[in-house]
Amino acid sequence: MSRIASTSRTHVSRLKSVAGSALTASLRVRKHLWLGPALTTIVVAAVGWWTMRSVETSVKANLASQLQSLLNADVAGLELWLTDQRSETMALGEDDRVRQPAIELAAIAEQADASRRTADLLTSEALGQLREHITPWMEAHRVSGFVLINPDSLILASDLDIGIGDASIASLFEDKLVPVFAGETILIPPFKSKLIHPDIDGTARVGVPVMYLVAPVRNDDGEPIAALGLRIRPEEEFTSILSVAHAGQSGETYAFNREGVMITNSRFDEQLKENGMLPDEEHVRSLLNIQIRDPGVNLMTGKRPAKRRSEQPLTQMVARAIEGDAGVDVNGYRDYRGVPVVGAWTWLPDYQIGMATEFDAAEAFGPLNSIRTAFGVLTGLLIVTTLGLCGLTYYASHLDLKVRQAAIESRQLGQYSLDEKLGEGGMGVVYRAHHQMLHRPTALKLLHAERTDEQALVRFEREVQLTSQLTHPNTIAIYDYGHTAEGVFYYVMEYLNGFSLDSLIQKHGPQAEGRVIYILRQLCDSLSEAHQLGMIHRDVKPANIMLTQYGGLHDFVKLLDFGLVKPRDADQNTTLAGSLTGTPLYLSPEAIRHEPLDARSDLYAVGAVGYFLLTGTTVFEGRSIVDVCNDHVKTTPEKPSARLGRTIDEDLERLILSCLEKQKADRPESAAVLEQELASCQSAGSWTRSSAKTWWQTNIGDGQSPAEASPSRTSPEATIIASPTDEGFLRSTS
Structure with a gap:
């Protein structure tokens, strides 16, 4: 029967795991729905950019070839005409x-x-x-x-x-x-x-x-x-020859002398007159009346140049041509009208004239601009689609949140009914609940509706799985784990009739040595089991340690919150890159330095908890996290007796200070060894079960649960993850 029951529990566990994984995958898919279009947009943008660059390079190469061919044709035509004219003039002279x-x-x-x-x-x-x-x-x-x-x-x-x-x-x-x-x-x-x-x-x-x-x-x-x-x-013929071959609607070929003066007519005389560059008279033409200077602005758009015409520089093309430099520019420059153009030019030293072929860049790159526009529209549509899907994803997540919140507000999670809220932390909230069939009181911890993401689920599941492996009575017991159809993840643990050590010190101040030993020994027993299984708690602190009435026993210790537990051989620094895991007030020096941790790192925290119970104060009380972390690494703790201003059990003081040693090798070897040494302290027998019962009757009262008598009813769930550079402390709420 035992084997059958075990097999059944295994199958149920597997089914829950499969269901949880499916829901996690579903959440992941919904929350990353925008990734597909976003990646598509990026890929299309990258391919489009590469294609545009290739097309642009090809267009510019073809354009340069076309310009050079037009110029060569005009130069050849002019040279043929001049050669013929020179021959006839020479013949006439002879x-x-x-x-x-x-x-x-x-x-x-x-x-x-x-x-x-x-x-x-x-x-x-x-x-x-x-x-x-x-x-x-x-x-x-x-x-x-x-x-x-x-x-x-x-x-x-x-x-x-x-x-x-x-x-x-x-x-x-x-x-x-x-x-x-x-x-x-x-x-x-x-x-x-x-x-x-x-x-x-x-x-x-x-x-x-x-x-x-x-x-x-x-x-x-x-x-x-x-x-x-x-x-x-x-x-007449001189200008006509250069107007035989030109490009498009705006192309022209013209000649100029060494002073940069146009010595042929421009095809834009009417525009030049409209813009005041030429007198508006019938017989006036651009020939010998236009010096090819760069106005700095496009005069065809109605803009006025900042400099007078005589102060404007020669255009880039003319300046280079006069220096004897022949070339092609398809990246664009301003012509004598200020219009962006592309062009080719040369200088004819035999005749002391320059020649240029130009046409407007807007016309030259018209097809390319059409491609750019089409690509821009496509990219814009993809971006809008991506933004739309991001909005839908956000809306879907918002609906998921509303659904999960509604499920919580209905106060019914699976077989469990929620009674009252006991506490809340950064990751989740704890309710007092009961099983509908068994009517057993439980503490039900559920993940915040707005925190249901992949990272939170992984940590939530890890806490359940690791805690469920621990069976020691001083460790919180896990009863169940699951999720609702709406995606609300929860686990069920035993309901603890008690309060945290944090609350104990806040309300009752420093504790007697015998009671401190009584509490620390039970804490060591819980940690000893975890350490033997290769686990390190990493967040031992007063807020995670409960004093309860348990099975007729008083001052029964329960260790909670195994959300930061990791196997001893796991990567110790993967929770958050460059941050601390745990509570700075109780962190070991090696945890602050991001060094490998072992069981003795938990014993450092045990020593800090003991110090807190004895003195009512933390080991170090700096004004900032940085100060406290520096003290943990470098400063020798003040003796508890000095802090209290009175003598205390020397054995207990020695043990607490040995736990707080900076080097792990100087601390007790294990939790079991520490428990034995605590048992040997002079004050070990001064606090007994009877003493505990009397204290509870005196301070809590018979027949009254601590939950009713104490303002602090459960331990906080929150695990503090604090950056060493943060100012102040992040404290959990009891």
């Missing part, structure tokens, strides 16, 4: 119909008196012959005019009479014509003419943009005697 009149005009200029030179040149037959030949050539080659200048910067001939015979006007070309008289054909980039010329609309004005192709004219000996310059309108 034509005898130009060369012979030029030789005659050079001779007239050299021989004529200065006062007669202009008239002689204008009336010379050679000028008429030269104009007669060049005029139809200019019409055929879309050239707007010509000029013939000798090495002294004197204008020998021109399509216009003005300026002929004058050296002051031609001196504007002096430094540029040196290569020509060395035999080269050159391009003079666009500049504003000092002479009156017809503009593109046919109106004669000063400052009209002109550019020249200049070739040498040689004498019969092959020596350059004059420079033939063909005047070209830069807004």
Whole structure:
């Protein structure tokens, strides 16, 4: 029968364990429901970020290639046109119909008196012959005019009479014509003419943009005697060539000189006029009127720059190009409008001009921005989903809490009915209860409804499992363990008719040596069994030790709260990283130092409890946890007799102080050895069962339970876990 009963209890225990594990798993799943979407969001964000970076790198590489190709095409087209123009200009300079009149005009200029030179040149037959030949050539080659200048910067001939015979006007070309008289054909980039010329609309004005192709004219000996310059309108073919190939709706290719002045027309002249960068006049164009400077803000959005135009720096692109650096920038920079653009640029040293291809970054990265937007929306939806599930999880947890609280308020847990609340601590609450069938009074400890998490359940179960292995009469007995369908975890223990040592000292002060020995011996008996099973209590303190009436005996000790018990070979410092487990007032030095603990660590606490019972005070009474912990580690305790100011049993004092030694090796070997030494103390027989009964009758009264007579009816459940850096103490409530 005994074997059958044992087997039955084992099966019931296993079923409870399985049910508890299932409920724990269910709680874990509900409370971590948000993890899936959260992890999905993280993974999608990581993959999306990597994908975006890859796409962005690819887009930028393709964009750089496209920009470079466009620029190369425009540069090639311009160079072909310039090469062709140079060849035709050179051929015209070598034509005898130009060369012979030029030789005659050079001779007239050299021989004529200065006062007669202009008239002689204008009336010379050679000028008429030269104009007669060049005029139809200019019409055929879309050239707007010509000029013939000798090495002294004197204008020998021109399509216009003005300026002929004058050296002051031609001196504007002096430094540029040196290569020509060395035999080269050159391009003079666009500049504003000092002479009156017809503009593109046919109106004669000063400052009209002109550019020249200049070739040498040689004498019969092959020596350059004059420079033939063909005047070209830069807004015609020169600008048109650069507008053949451009990117998208905002792309443009333009040229600039060494001063950073635009020497071709911009495609954004209307925008420049609207924003005041150009005068709003029909004949005004960006050609030679826009210096390519960075305004620092996007002028197209209506913002105004902080600096005047003359104080603004050249754009990043122009500054690098003038230094001779060709390159591509797809990360973006501001153009002369302040608009973020991407671009490619180069410098043509043969012509002393720079060229750039640019288009707006917003257009360039339009597809990429669409992908970014889509990814942002997807990520946002995942985040909202995760937050929603977090809210649902919180709401579900809140409902679980309400359900558990309702189950507790119904005062019915399984087969047990709750009677009155006896005490409450940080982890749970203790009720007086009774079994519905047996009507036996019990103490039912249940986990706080709001503390039902995985860590709390593990500790709660460990307390039950370890305590249930202990059978010594001085150890609290466990009757049952379970949970309700709502997830309220509880265990049932014997109801103790008594009060804690904490309450005893608070109400009655220091105790006689004989009674202290009487209590400590029973405490040692309870710990001896636990130590023999390889367990360390780790939280022996007055609040966890009850004095009861038990089976007709008085002052019967019961050791409670095995929530911090661990096997001796377990990791001693895993409860909370960097924190203390136990109550600082009764902690051993090795526990404070996070060193391995053994049974003698509990004996240190026994010595501290004995000190408290004898003197009514704790061993160390610092103002903070840090002070108390330092005292436990470094300070020698004051003798109880000195604290009391009177002599006490020397044997008992010696034993208590030996328990409080800093080194474990200097303490009693075991709880059993300590119990025997306590029994040998001089005052050991001064407190007997009869003495205990008399005290209870005197202080508690016959026929009255301690629960009715004493304001402190049960031990506190709370286990204190305090950080060494906390100020003050966390005390449990009796």
